[in-house]
Amino acid sequence: MNGKAGIFFSIVFGVISFCLGLNFIKSFVFLSIIFFIATVIAIILGFKEFKIHDDIKNFDLTLVPEEIQIKKSRSLILTNILNYSIFVVICIFIVIIASTREIENIYLFSLIPIGFGAVMSYKIFSDFKNMKTVVITLNSEGIRIKNKALMQWKDISYEKIASKYLRHPESKHDRQHEINYLLFYYKKHKKQILIDHLEIDDYQLSQYLKEFRNRHENKTIDLHKF
Secondary structure, three states: OOHHHHHHHHHHHHHHHHHHHHHHOOOOHHHHHHHHHHHHHHHHHHHHHHHHHHHHHOOOHHHOOOEEEEEEOHHHHHHHHHHHHHHHHHHHHHHHHHHHOOOOOHHHHHHHHHHHHHHHHHHHHHHHHHOOOEEEEEEOOEEEEOOOOOEEHHHEEEEEEEEEEEOOOOOOOOOOEEEEEEEEEEOOEEEEEEOOOEOOOHHHHHHHHHHHHHHHHHHHHHHHHO
16 A cells, blocks of 8 residues: 555554553553554654655755665664564563462463563564664666675666565465565576565666666766776
8 A cells, every 4th residue: 555545545544543542541451552652653654655755856966975874674664663563562561460360370360471572572673673784785887685795786787676576375265475685686596586575666766777777878988088
């Protein structure tokens, strides 16, 4: 769901979640917290859809800097963190409930939610660290993937944004999931990098590829003149 439909859905979902959170705030605090977290998730997803639409509308190649560093999507990471937080809240709730009841082997019973909560907390910490990870670097010299060596434009060919459509074999519905990735050949070796989790949309990335390819070719022409 993209564009205006995605923004509308996020607003509706956010309003419903917020209202439910207010409704349970006195009677069931933990459930209220979960709904408030869902509200924040809806806000983040709605803002992401709005930003993508706005970036495409105002995209200007004349403002492209000398180098572009593309990181993992902050909105996606924050959404994952909030999803993990919901499970942490549920685990805390289970431990608190268990401690107030006379349950046999209470410590053994509590190990399951505590262990699961610890795993979710580790995932939250890992995602926070991943916010600063640069996945793709583009400039007039070439393409760099993460911290690997720079692949120069002269060795790169057929760079483009490609899509695959996958359908779950056990699904009852004829729905296909679209996966987008950066495709190019480097020294005749095929390279594919998933881009759906990155802080950039397909249109912008395709324009950056063209722009930096053109800058490289223009620089090469200028050098040959001398």
